[in-house]
Amino acid sequence: xxVLEFTFLVCVGSMLAGLLGALTGLGGGVVLVPLLTIFFxxxxxxxxxxxxxxxxATSSGAAASYVKEGFSNIRIGMFLEIxxxxxxxxxxxxxxxxxxxxxxxxxxxxLLYSAYVSRRTRPRSLGDDxxxxxxxxxxxxGDFPTTEGIRHYNVYRVPTGFSFMFGAGALxxxxxxGSGAVKVLAMDQAMRVPFKVSTTTSNxxxxxxxxxxxxxxxxxxxxDPGLSMPVMLGVLAGSLIGTRLLVKTETKQLRLVFxxxxxxxxxxxxxxxxxxxx
Amino acid sequence: MRNSSKWTDxxxxxxxxxxxxxxxxxSATVVFIGAITYLVRxxxxxxxxxxxxxxxxELKSAQxxxxxxxxxxxxxxxxxxxxxxxxxxxxxxxxxVFGFAKERDWMYxxxxxxxxxxxxxxxxxSFLIA
Numbered sequence: 001x002x003v004l005e006f007t008f009l010v011c012v013g014s015m016l017a018g019l020l021g022a023l024t025g026l027g028g029g030v031v032l033v034p035l036l037t038i039f040f041x042x043x044x045x046x047x048x049x050x051x052x053x054x055x056x057a058t059s060s061g062a063a064a065s066y067v068k069e070g071f072s073n074i075r076i077g078m079f080l081e082i083x084x085x086x087x088x089x090x091x092x093x094x095x096x097x098x099x100x101x102x103x104x105x106x107x108x109x110x111l112l113y114s115a116y117v118s119r120r121t122r123p124r125s126l127g128d129d130x131x132x133x134x135x136x137x138x139x140x141x142g143d144f145p146t147t148e149g150i151r152h153y154n155v156y157r158v159p160t161g162f163s164f165m166f167g168a169g170a171l172x173x174x175x176x177x178g179s180g181a182v183k184v185l186a187m188d189q190a191m192r193v194p195f196k197v198s199t200t201t202s203n204x205x206x207x208x209x210x211x212x213x214x215x216x217x218x219x220x221x222x223x224d225p226g227l228s229m230p231v232m233l234g235v236l237a238g239s240l241i242g243t244r245l246l247v248k249t250e251t252k253q254l255r256l257v258f259x260x261x262x263x264x265x266x267x268x269x270x271x272x273x274x275x276x277x278x
Numbered sequence: 279m280r281n282s283s284k285w286t287d288x289x290x291x292x293x294x295x296x297x298x299x300x301x302x303x304x305s306a307t308v309v310f311i312g313a314i315t316y317l318v319r320x321x322x323x324x325x326x327x328x329x330x331x332x333x334x335x336e337l338k339s340a341q342x343x344x345x346x347x348x349x350x351x352x353x354x355x356x357x358x359x360x361x362x363x364x365x366x367x368x369x370x371x372x373x374x375v376f377g378f379a380k381e382r383d384w385m386y387x388x389x390x391x392x393x394x395x396x397x398x399x400x401x402x403x404s405f406l407i408a
Contacts, residue, residue, distance in 0.1 A: 001324070001325055002321065002322050002323060002324055002325060003316075003317065003320050003321050003322065003323050003324070003325045004317060004321040004322065005325070006325035007313075007317060007325075040327070041327070041328050042327040042328065043327055043328055043329055043330040044330075045330045046327050046330060053360055053363065053364075056363055056364060056366070056367065057302055057305075057306070057363055060298040060299070060301060060302045060363075060366050060367060060370075061298070061299060061302040063294070063295045063298045063299065070288050072291065074290070074291055074374070075386060078374060078386060078389055078390055078393065079386075079389055081371075081393045082389060082392050082393055082396075085393050085396040085397065085400075086396060088400075089396060089399075089400060092400070138385070139383075139385070139386075204295075207298070207366070207367045207370075208367040208370070208371060208393065208397070210367075211364050211366075211367040211368060211397055211400070212396055212397055212400050213400065214364045214400070215364060215397070215399075215400030215401035215402070216400050218338060218360075218361070218364065218401075219338050219339065220332070220338070221332030221333035221337070221338050222332075222333075223333070223337075223357070223360060224327070224333060224337075225312070225316070225337065225352075225353040225354075225356035225357045225360065226316065226320075226325070226353060226356075227327055228356070228360055229309055229312070229313045229316070229356045230313075232306070232309060232360070232363070233306065233309060233310065233313070236302070236306060
């Protein structure tokens, strides 16, 4: 296959990933690495490099839509970014030491886990518990607009959330993904941040976390321009189209299909990791 | 007091979001120009990514990339665009330092600086250690 054909095919594949990611909100980036390693037989290191680049692109590009409504909490984001960026450094460091077959297995497991997590709905009421002293000291509590007016919320279990975020960062650095699901989990479940605030804050943290490991990837030579270019441009184009289509599409079916795809890819990655093919 | 800091927070975040969008756009443009150059010159060479062979030095460091890009190599330009992309969140964090300073929130100026140091280490310092 020559460069032109390769570039075109990878671009189309990435567009699809970006499109699905934007439509389902499940993060197209997570299918990029399996797509590249399983179907295009790209070496895992190049694949995670390209994937990480696209994570920065989509996260930064989409930031505007998340900020406009006033849900994201910049202090929570910035404080927890200390954890995620340090975790990302560890992840990026590990990715050179851990054998690629092990990374493939971990990656497959993360895929299976995120498919599982996306199926669960988490209804939770905002209690009126007294505010947590650490959270208050760190000024993490906040407000967000609802149809009934401004609602206040308190944040809890800061050390737990911080550790989760470190883990999210490490996964991001190790696998070249955004770890949005883990970040939302940490904020929503552990720290009891309202869901909409968690998702929007997580979205704007993803780019910074990815940038923390990207620098290391770059100096190690994981980021190849010939490969990263079609991936980045493809995913951006795909997610732009996806967000335009979002209003007009019935996403429930799509999410189900996408979850199944993720499970299949996850299983494939684990299999190929064990078989030593990755 | 609380209301006004929330207002500046919101305005600030919008500014940051626009900064990010601009960064991505700029970077994508550079990548695209580099892509055309690269494809025109190397479109018919074989593409093989099966074995990891790392990248030539001029594509791995900031200084190398800038120099290579200005020699109008397609891959150098693409890499420059990617470098700009990685720099975009860094710019955003830098911006936040000033934002918190303006609000006189020194605790968060501190936190943001920590994040900035981590980012800069990743970009420039990692070949000093490990």
